[in-house]
Amino acid sequence: MTIKDADAKALRAALGRRSRTELKRLFALVRQHPDRDLLAATLPARKRTTKRKGDPLVRELEQTLKPIMGPAQEKADLLVEHIGKKHKRKLAFQPRGLADATRQLRTKFTDAQISAGARSLVTHLSKLYGGSDTVV
Numbered sequence: 001m002t003i004k005d006a007d008a009k010a011l012r013a014a015l016g017r018r019s020r021t022e023l024k025r026l027f028a029l030v031r032q033h034p035d036r037d038l039l040a041a042t043l044p045a046r047k048r049t050t051k052r053k054g055d056p057l058v059r060e061l062e063q064t065l066k067p068i069m070g071p072a073q074e075k076a077d078l079l080v081e082h083i084g085k086k087h088k089r090k091l092a093f094q095p096r097g098l099a100d101a102t103r104q105l106r107t108k109f110t111d112a113q114i115s116a117g118a119r120s121l122v123t124h125l126s127k128l129y130g131g132s133d134t135v136v
Contacts, residue, residue, distance in 0.1 A: 054099075055099065055102060057111050057114065057115065058098055058099050058102050061079070061098050061102060061114070061115065061118050062098060064115065064118040064119055065079065065098070065118055065121070065122065067122055067126070068121075068122065068125065072097040072098050073095070073096060073097055075098060076095040076096075076097055076098050076100065076101035077094070077095065078121060078125075079098075079105075079117065079118055079121055080095060080101055080104075080105065082117060082120070082121040082124065083105065083109065083113070083114065083117040083121075086117055086120065087109070087113075089108070091104075091105075091108070102114065
């Protein structure tokens, strides 16, 4: 079996400056190991993107509003409505989730006011619906 000219040229380009003993060792490695292992050893490792840490206030709100059964959008609607009533303001926005509600509420309230509003919402709903483990 003979090697085509193009293949020989590619081999010379890739391994041209190696000694005969280095080439023999490389060819033995290639025969011993499957392609997947060889590629994993030669190619650089994939860079994994690090997960961004979420907003601490959003995480706190998620934990505080966990007893409320329902999707995050409903929890956000309840929170915006409750904070609006508590501070006697008309809040005219519809959040898509807790993160969006937090972003929009921060324009008018402090983090302490928002977290206090979430706690008071949970206590208000638990009083309203009998104080069971889950609300709504």
